[in-house]
Amino acid sequence: MSQLLxxxxxxxxxxxxxxxxxxxxxxxxxxxxxSLLRSIEDNNKNDNVVADLHPHDYAVDINVTNFDVxxxxxxxxxxxxxxxxxxxPACRNYKPHYERVARLFNGPDAVHPGIILMTRVDCALKIxxxxxxxxxxxxxxxxxxxxxxxxxxxxxxxxxxxxxxRVIDDARTADRLLNWINKQMGSSFGLDDEKFENEHLxxxxxxxxxxxxxxxxxxxxxxxxxDIILEHKMIKSETRGSLIKxxxxxVAHHPSKRCxxxxxxxxxxxxxxxxxxxxxxxxxxxxxxxxALGNIQICGKEVPRGYWMFCRGSKNDxxxxxxxxxxxxxxxxxxxxxxxxxxAFQAICEFVxxxxxxxxCRQHFYEMCSxxxxxxxxxxxxxxxLWSAHNKVNERLIKEEASLRTGDPKFPKMIWPPKQLCSxxxxxxxxxxxxWDQDEVFKFLTxxxxxxxxxxxxxxxxxESDKSGVALDxxxxxxxxxxxxxxxxxxxxxxxxxxxxxxxxxxxQQKSRKYFHQLHSYKEI
Ligand code: FAD
Numbered sequence: 411m412s413q414l415l416x417x418x419x420x421x422x423x424x425x426x427x428x429x430x431x432x433x434x435x436x437x438x439x440x441x442x443x444x445s446l447l448r449s450i451e452d453n454n455k456n457d458n459v460v461a462d463l464h465p466h467d468y469a470v471d472i473n474v475t476n477f478d479v480x481x482x483x484x485x486x487x488x489x490x491x492x493x494x495x496x497x498x499p500a501c502r503n504y505k506p507h508y509e510r511v512a513r514l515f516n517g518p519d520a521v522h523p524g525i526i527l528m529t530r531v532d533c534a535l536k537i538x539x540x541x542x543x544x545x546x547x548x549x550x551x552x553x554x555x556x557x558x559x560x561x562x563x564x565x566x567x568x569x570x571x572x573x574x575x576r577v578i579d580d581a582r583t584a585d586r587l588l589n590w591i592n593k594q595m596g597s598s599f600g601l602d603d604e605k606f607e608n609e610h611l612x613x614x615x616x617x618x619x620x621x622x623x624x625x626x627x628x629x630x631x632x633x634x635x636x637d638i639i640l641e642h643k644m645i646k647s648e649t650r651g652s653l654i655k656x657x658x659x660x661v662a663h664h665p666s667k668r669c670x671x672x673x674x675x676x677x678x679x680x681x682x683x684x685x686x687x688x689x690x691x692x693x694x695x696x697x698x699x700x701x702a703l704g705n706i707q708i709c710g711k712e713v714p715r716g717y718w719m720f721c722r723g724s725k726n727d728x729x730x731x732x733x734x735x736x737x738x739x740x741x742x743x744x745x746x747x748x749x750x751x752x753x754a755f756q757a758i759c760e761f762v763x764x765x766x767x768x769x770x771c772r773q774h775f776y777e778m779c780s781x782x783x784x785x786x787x788x789x790x791x792x793x794x795x796l797w798s799a800h801n802k803v804n805e806r807l808i809k810e811e812a813s814l815r816t817g818d819p820k821f822p823k824m825i826w827p828p829k830q831l832c833s834x835x836x837x838x839x840x841x842x843x844x845x846w847d848q849d850e851v852f853k854f855l856t857x858x859x860x861x862x863x864x865x866x867x868x869x870x871x872x873x874e875s876d877k878s879g880v881a882l883d884x885x886x887x888x889x890x891x892x893x894x895x896x897x898x899x900x901x902x903x904x905x906x907x908x909x910x911x912x913x914x915x916x917x918x919q920q921k922s923r924k925y926f927h928q929l930h931s932y933k934e935i
Pocket of ligand 1: 730732734736737770771772775796797798799801822
């Protein structure tokens with residue numbers, strides 16, 4: 411063992427002493443094994459060839475426990491996995507290069523988010539030994555490239571043919587790594603690219619397939635909604651009922667399985683997490699004032715990732731959260747059963763009224779909710795009402811944004827859906843407006859916010875559950891469900907239960923609670 415340690419050390423020091431002009435292949439020299447030499451770490455504080463550009467890392471540290479989950483759940487099209495050893499000076503020198511590239515693709519300020527996930531695995535940690543062996547890691551740093559799903563349960567062998575996982579063999583500097591990536595992707599990413607500059611966002615107006623990327627935004631919006639609710643201490647005795655209703659809707663019909671499960675967890679533990687006297691300051695002191703709920707990540711620990719995909723604006727201050735929220739509401743509206751439509755209408759109206767932090771939006775939406783005179787009893791009617799309400803907002807904003815120039819130039823507001831997305835939705839167009847074929851619109855909404863929205867996501871889940879019978883465990887991990895006395899609720903969520911079953915279960919748990927929060931309470935605005 412001690413010989414191995416010495417050998418590792420010598421190899422690493424050799425790598426470290428290679429001049430900067432050394433060719434890429436020679437930097438990535440072979441080392442026969444991995445080992446734990448943490449003590450060396452501190453001796454090399456000043457060794458970086460490039461000064462650290464940012465105080466925090468952009469590349470995501472992963473290990474054997476979350477390797478598959480992170481790579482399975484990322485929305486990115488490609489992933490880079492760097493295998494390194496924390497004690498290795500060459501790796502430490504390489505880190506700023508790797509980080510310069512990761513800055514472009516990872517984190518909330520990513521310049522090109524959602525395209526490449528840049529990760530690293532520390533092979534010097536014992537728990538990762540088997541993982542590093544699966545990838546035949548024989549030198550540090552060693553970089554691999556593939557679509558993220560190929561890494562899940564994957565591996566790499568030196569002479570293996572037909573492996574979609576490729577070794578990045580020319581990555582010695584940030585420039586060279588990015589060149590290599592550009593060659594693979596036919597892209598022209600540059601190290602100096604800045605956020606919202608030279609943006610080539612693809613339009614979601616002419617490509618119906620783009621909505622598949624929005625499932626991640628729906629998760630992001632859900633997660634952000636709950637962060638805002640907690641941060642602004644919006645759960646009060648008079649708003650609890652509305653939140654519970656909205657959670658019920660999410661548990662049964664959220665398009666993302668992990669958000670359904672997270673919502674179930676909150677719902678079943680609601681009394682503990684949000685005690686009735688939550689308003690009192692003392693209860694909100696822990697977790698940055700968020701109370702016990704602050705411990706729960708409603709859509710799992712991988713969310714939020716801090717960036718938007720479908721809802722990404724071409725400017726810093728456009729689109730994002732409110733777009734994600736609309737997509738969530740539409741996706742709920744097409745998923746409910748006929749018998750749930752009035753409940754869904756009330757839940758959404760109350761939710762927007764009590765928890766959407768944009769005052770003008772709440773007011774307008776309240777007016778539209780209040781003008782509904784008879785209860786909904788069909789999914790179709792409610793989905794079309796929401797679509798039409800959204801178009802009324804669009805109509806107003808078309809004018810406002812034109813005069814104030816506050817809109818996103820790449821995503822101008824429009825009466826939706828445009829012809830390019832659904833030509834059969836429009837019967838005719840005259841000066842008095844568009845005549846819609848409402849059957850066609852409903853069909854389009856159902857397909858767009860139903861099947862298409864979850865097309866990427868669903869494939870992944872099917873793939874997973876095909877492979878093993880441990881889907882529930884996986885999901886429990888991905889929801890970060892550390893308080894799990896709720897087998898029943900998880901099962902309910904997993905099975906995407908009908909409302910009735912959940913409501914019934916939940917009522918049996920919460921017999922003593924009363925919350926009659928009706929639409930008329932809006933009058934308090
Ligand atoms: P969004 O309008 O957010 O739409 C998101 C996506 O939904 C679009 O890209 C499109 O693909 C799709 N879409 C567009 N129209 C429809 C439709 N009719 N039916 C189904 N899908 C559609 N802002 C204000 O300034 N004033 C307001 O009063 C106001 N009220 C709001 C009320 C609610 C409930 C919400 C969630 C938001 C509200 N906003 C309001 C914000 C505003 O509507 C937009 O969300 C924001 O300006 C960002 O616009 P966007 O271009 O991303 O598209």
